[in-house]
Amino acid sequence: MNLAFFFEVLIGGLLAGVMYSLVALGFVLIYKASGVFNFAQGAMVFLAALTFVSILKMGINFWLALVITLGVMVVLAIGIEKIVLRPLVNQAPITLFMATIGLTFVLEGLSQLVWGSQPHGLELGIPDVPMKWLSQKWNINVSQFEVFAAGVAGAMVAGLALFFQYTRIGRALRAVADDHQAALAVGIPLKHIWAIVWAVAGFVALVAGLMWGARNGVQFALTFIALKALPVLILGGFDSVPGAIVGGLIIGASEKLAEVYIGPMVGGGIESWFAYVIALLFLLVRPQGLFGEKIIERV
Amino acid sequence: MLYREAGQFKATYAQDQQIFPIRQDRIAFGLLLAAAFVVVPLIANQYWLSAILTPFLILSLATLGLNILTGYAGQLSLGTAAFMAVGAFMAYNFVLRMPWLGVIPSFVLAGLCAAAVGIVFGLPSLRIKGFYLAVATLACQFFVLWAIQRIGWITNYSASGVITAQKIEILGYMFDTPVRKYVLTLAIVAVMALLAKNLMRSETGRAFMAVRDMDVAASVIGIPMMKTKLLAFAISSFYCGVAGALYAYTYLGTVEPEAFTLDLSFRILFMVIIGGVGSILGSFLGAAFITLLPIFLSVLFGGISHATSMEISHAVVSNLESIIFGALIVFFLIVEPHGLARLWQIAKEKLRLWPFPH
Amino acid sequence: MSRAQQVGAAVLSVEGVSLAFGGVKALQEVSFDVHEHEIRAIIGPNGAGKSSMLNVINGVYHPQQGAIRLRANGAWREFRDMDSREAASLGIARTFQNIALFKGMTVLDNVLTGRNLKMRASFLEQAIWIGRARREELQHRRAVEEIIDFLEIQHIRKTPVGKLPYGLQKRVELARALAAEPRLLLLDEPMAGMNLEEKRDMCRFVIDANDHYGTTIVLIEHDMGVVMDISDRVVVLDYGRKIADGTPDEVRANQAVIDAYLGVAH
Numbered sequence: 001m002n003l004a005f006f007f008e009v010l011i012g013g014l015l016a017g018v019m020y021s022l023v024a025l026g027f028v029l030i031y032k033a034s035g036v037f038n039f040a041q042g043a044m045v046f047l048a049a050l051t052f053v054s055i056l057k058m059g060i061n062f063w064l065a066l067v068i069t070l071g072v073m074v075v076l077a078i079g080i081e082k083i084v085l086r087p088l089v090n091q092a093p094i095t096l097f098m099a100t101i102g103l104t105f106v107l108e109g110l111s112q113l114v115w116g117s118q119p120h121g122l123e124l125g126i127p128d129v130p131m132k133w134l135s136q137k138w139n140i141n142v143s144q145f146e147v148f149a150a151g152v153a154g155a156m157v158a159g160l161a162l163f164f165q166y167t168r169i170g171r172a173l174r175a176v177a178d179d180h181q182a183a184l185a186v187g188i189p190l191k192h193i194w195a196i197v198w199a200v201a202g203f204v205a206l207v208a209g210l211m212w213g214a215r216n217g218v219q220f221a222l223t224f225i226a227l228k229a230l231p232v233l234i235l236g237g238f239d240s241v242p243g244a245i246v247g248g249l250i251i252g253a254s255e256k257l258a259e260v261y262i263g264p265m266v267g268g269g270i271e272s273w274f275a276y277v278i279a280l281l282f283l284l285v286r287p288q289g290l291f292g293e294k295i296i297e298r299v
Numbered sequence: 300m301l302y303r304e305a306g307q308f309k310a311t312y313a314q315d316q317q318i319f320p321i322r323q324d325r326i327a328f329g330l331l332l333a334a335a336f337v338v339v340p341l342i343a344n345q346y347w348l349s350a351i352l353t354p355f356l357i358l359s360l361a362t363l364g365l366n367i368l369t370g371y372a373g374q375l376s377l378g379t380a381a382f383m384a385v386g387a388f389m390a391y392n393f394v395l396r397m398p399w400l401g402v403i404p405s406f407v408l409a410g411l412c413a414a415a416v417g418i419v420f421g422l423p424s425l426r427i428k429g430f431y432l433a434v435a436t437l438a439c440q441f442f443v444l445w446a447i448q449r450i451g452w453i454t455n456y457s458a459s460g461v462i463t464a465q466k467i468e469i470l471g472y473m474f475d476t477p478v479r480k481y482v483l484t485l486a487i488v489a490v491m492a493l494l495a496k497n498l499m500r501s502e503t504g505r506a507f508m509a510v511r512d513m514d515v516a517a518s519v520i521g522i523p524m525m526k527t528k529l530l531a532f533a534i535s536s537f538y539c540g541v542a543g544a545l546y547a548y549t550y551l552g553t554v555e556p557e558a559f560t561l562d563l564s565f566r567i568l569f570m571v572i573i574g575g576v577g578s579i580l581g582s583f584l585g586a587a588f589i590t591l592l593p594i595f596l597s598v599l600f601g602g603i604s605h606a607t608s609m610e611i612s613h614a615v616v617s618n619l620e621s622i623i624f625g626a627l628i629v630f631f632l633i634v635e636p637h638g639l640a641r642l643w644q645i646a647k648e649k650l651r652l653w654p655f656p657h
Numbered sequence: 658m659s660r661a662q663q664v665g666a667a668v669l670s671v672e673g674v675s676l677a678f679g680g681v682k683a684l685q686e687v688s689f690d691v692h693e694h695e696i697r698a699i700i701g702p703n704g705a706g707k708s709s710m711l712n713v714i715n716g717v718y719h720p721q722q723g724a725i726r727l728r729a730n731g732a733w734r735e736f737r738d739m740d741s742r743e744a745a746s747l748g749i750a751r752t753f754q755n756i757a758l759f760k761g762m763t764v765l766d767n768v769l770t771g772r773n774l775k776m777r778a779s780f781l782e783q784a785i786w787i788g789r790a791r792r793e794e795l796q797h798r799r800a801v802e803e804i805i806d807f808l809e810i811q812h813i814r815k816t817p818v819g820k821l822p823y824g825l826q827k828r829v830e831l832a833r834a835l836a837a838e839p840r841l842l843l844l845d846e847p848m849a850g851m852n853l854e855e856k857r858d859m860c861r862f863v864i865d866a867n868d869h870y871g872t873t874i875v876l877i878e879h880d881m882g883v884v885m886d887i888s889d890r891v892v893v894l895d896y897g898r899k900i901a902d903g904t905p906d907e908v909r910a911n912q913a914v915i916d917a918y919l920g921v922a923h
Contacts, residue, residue: 522770
């Protein structure tokens with residue numbers, strides 16, 4: 001077996017996994033703070049990327065476009081909280097989940113209605129070429145862009161982890177995630193908190209959208225990334241920020257390795273389901289994921 | 300005035316347990332069946348039969364299947380289209396390789412194959428619930444589609460994975476016109492709906508609902524968890540499998556694996572939610588709604604663009620469709636979680652009082 | 658108070674049961690028996706382990722030590738690892754403190770689920786609605802209607818259970834338990850949260866069930882008046898240990914019991 005090739009696939013997989021983690025982070029945020037599994041996260045990523053790219057095309061400066069898009073995401077977040085979440089406050093989690101499925105369709109339709117459905121390219125200035133010193137010294141091809149994305153993701157995770165752990169708002173979010181009633185009882189303003197959380201998730205969606213958009217182009221297929229985030233979350237635990245990273249790494253790596261090494265034996269295309277089967281096996285053995293909290297059911 | 304129960308006494312439990320205990324309901328349903336079987340074939344045109352009514356019936360059957368699993372037994376599934384695919388492709392194989400079986404037995408066997416797949420992918424439900432289970436069913440959805448495209452003999456080694464459904468011949472009679480296909484579909488769907496209704500009213504239905512509402516308590520009173528959950532998956536997948544076979548034989552004709560994507564699974568889930576979770580009638584209402592809405596929208600926008608001489612592109616309409624579907628899902632979940640079926644019930648209650656206000 | 662059923666021999670025997678959750682000792686070597694047709698109360702301060710005891714008897718929890726013995730068909734069977742489904746099939750039914758009804762179904766359907774172990778027809782027969790399935794459904798409907806009459810809930814039989822007030826829900830849960838025609842009925846605080854009238858009704862139903870159906874009843878209850886009135890014998894638990902066992906009068910006069918309830922340090 002060619003060792004250099006193996007490392008290339010492995011690192012490529014790990015980096016792809018980091019990209020998944022970026023999307024998974026948005027899920028974790030919302031789940032941590034409101035117990036809602038936001039199926040619409042993928043649509044939010046798509047909307048963010050599409051809005052940004054379209055604003056850029058109108059000739060507006062890069063950083064201004066970024067700010068405007070962020071503003072759009074925040075407004076969207078507040079709107080979602082008011083129209084969808086608040087009326088469903090006491091319902092079963094499954095109802096909320098289905099509501100976010102409905103939300104997904106709304107956001108997808110809306111994005112394309114407003115901005116059109118042609119794919120757009122997105123240039124962030126970092127080329128998708130192999131890192132020179134790695135490829136020259138060890139014959140391993142690793143994309144510069146993917147390393148950059150990994151760095152961005154790492155920075156976000158660190159930032160979010162610090163935010164949750166050490167700031168007042170972060171503590172409030174954790175309290176809300178634990179027990180809505182209790183949080184209310186100590187005076188935490190639930191509605192504001194949820195609006196904040198969804199806004200932050202919107203920001204995460206924007207970053208993820210930029211990364212994915214630059215890599216694959218901004219097109220409708222972006223929404224399917226959300227589906228890939230599900231196995232990541234199952235592995236990492238739905239409410240764990242470090243779990244989203246670890247889960248992403250594992251899924252990304254094993255998916256790529258499976259495709260390259262097992263794929264040819266069964267005709268290829270394993271990537272479409274491999275991650276889910278891993279998640280399935282995990283669910284049977286350790287449903288709360290590697291880092292999540294164990295769910296206990298009492299009669 | 301018209302819709303009164305006064306004077307209709309049920310003297311035995313058997314009478315109380317009829318599907319339509321109220322006489323007016325029985326008459327109305329009889330008329331509906333007569334209209335569906337006799338009137339429609341006589342007056343409907345080809346387009347309506349083959350593009351609207353037949354797919355509506357087929358999707359109702361699939362919705363019925365999903366409703367049994369998700370609505371009655373509470374096991375969320377996003378793999379409905381995969382089960383339909385199994386039914387479609389296995390029916391093709393049975394008719395192809397064992398033509399002496401006949402079309403109807405082939406459909407039944409195809410349904411059983413789908414049921415077997417359902418049981419396998421339903422095994423995780425013994426340990427996980429809610430949207431974790433939904434993820435497991437996603438594994439099913441993606442894996443089954445991949446398998447159909449990769450395992451050569453399923454598609455009879457067709458290069459693109461596309462198969463062409465054979466002509467339906469039952470006892471020498473050919474079902475090859477839209478009218479005949481419609482009547483055949485109607486007959487199959489009607490029979491299966493009756494079986495489902497009977498089943499959900501009996502102990503099986505109660506066991507399913509008990510598992511949905513509080514499975515720990517269900518276990519304590521003696522209901523077998525594993526058997527009940529797997530039976531729900533099996534029956535539901537059987538229904539979806541037969542629906543898939545019908546989808547291939549009386550609607551699509553030429554079938555590609557891409558006809559059974561996740562998008563279809565979501566569509567059927569929407570039919571369940573909008574029509575009414577845990578309701579046989581709801582399955583039909585939901586399917587009707589979602590089948591008819593795109594047509595309604597395109598007629599509406601056709602009219603608007605005609606009247607204002609503005610070009611409204613197809614893409615715009617289809618995006619609007621997405622938005623309206625999504626918004627309706629959220630709307631129904633907030634306002635009436637039991638969907639159109641409950642709205643129908645409420646309307647009937649009002650009708651009982653009519654013309655009095657209360 | 659004279660009652661229709663004569664109390665018979667022991668039908669349930671709890672022997673040296675110890676149950677712990679991690680470091681918390683819920684029950685420590687508790688032993689007592691229950692005689693056929695009697696009404697046995699388990700009382701004690703909060704946290705004494707009463708619910709845990711009930712959960713052990715019907716197989717929801719498995720004790721680390723000790724055993725449960727049940728007399729079935731003349732012979733004694735011993736369990737430590739029985740699961741709750743087996744318990745149900747052996748004729749043990751129960752109600753729960755926090756009402757474990759199926760909120761999405763009507764009263765009638767809920768009570769009918771209590772008959773599930775008696776239904777033999779396969780799902781195919783049910784789908785086609787012929788023969789055995791049809792007969793069974795009607796036969797069990799008849800049996801369930803008797804219980805509905807007995808507990809005076811006819812007027813709400815088609816109401817979804819989630820819409821009923823608390824007191825009626827408790828009654829429906831009792832109906833479901835009785836529908837199984839249990840030999841042993843475990844009631845976990847059947848009167849909790851009820852007003853005086855509701856309690857009186859519930860007492861009447863419990864006694865009537867014992868009289869009419871001969872069901873042996875083990876109940877957990879906090880209301881001393883109720884306990885003294887309707888039980889034949891009482892077991893008192895405190896901190897997971899049995900501290901008294903006897904008739905209501907004996908237990909009432911027992912100093913250890915008085916101390917436990919008054920919170921005297923020991």
